[in-house]
Amino acid sequence: MATVSRRKGAAIERLEQLCRKHSLPLTAQRRAVLEALQARLDHPTVDELWEDVRVLIPEVSRTTVYRILETFAQLRIIRKVCHPGAVARYESLTTRHHHLLCIRCGAMTDLQNAVYDKLTLPGADTGFEIEDYSIQFSGLCAECVASEGHSRK
Ligand SMILES: [Zn+2]
Ligand SMILES: [Zn+2]
The missing domain is CATH 3.30.1490.190 (Ferric-uptake regulator, C-terminal dimerisarion domain)
Known part of the structure; x- marks a missing residue:
């Protein structure tokens, strides 16, 4: 089992590049969502990430966090992990594993x-x-x- 390296700086840089490519402004909220996801290895749900993001941005709504995650997932900046009958979870590791x-x-x-x-x-x-x-x-x-x-x- 190989160790998974997650360099935070590199992930943010990659996100900035991808956002530019898709003409997607990297707002404080988007950055906060990515950083919250990046900080966790446990494949969090929308609710878990919402909790983390609210520490930084107390007024952020769950819908906003959800929309940001969906946008990132669609652009393949992050990955959505789904399995039948369970709530969707997200992760920042997008290479095959x-x-x-x-x-x-x-x-x-x-x-x-x-x-x-x-x-x-x-x-x-x-x-x-x-x-x-x-x-x-x-x-x-x-x-x-x-x-x-x-x-x-
Ligand atoms: Zn268990
Ligand atoms: Zn994973």
């Missing part, structure tokens, strides 16, 4: 593994053009396994 999802506490951890990056993808016969993929392993995180072992005693 995979996830470990705990079905008990909902913890989502990044996983990098070159083997999973080199899967044989469905071919042209499907008529489907694959843009990207991410593997999600679901199960119990180490903490939940530990507490389960505890409760069984």
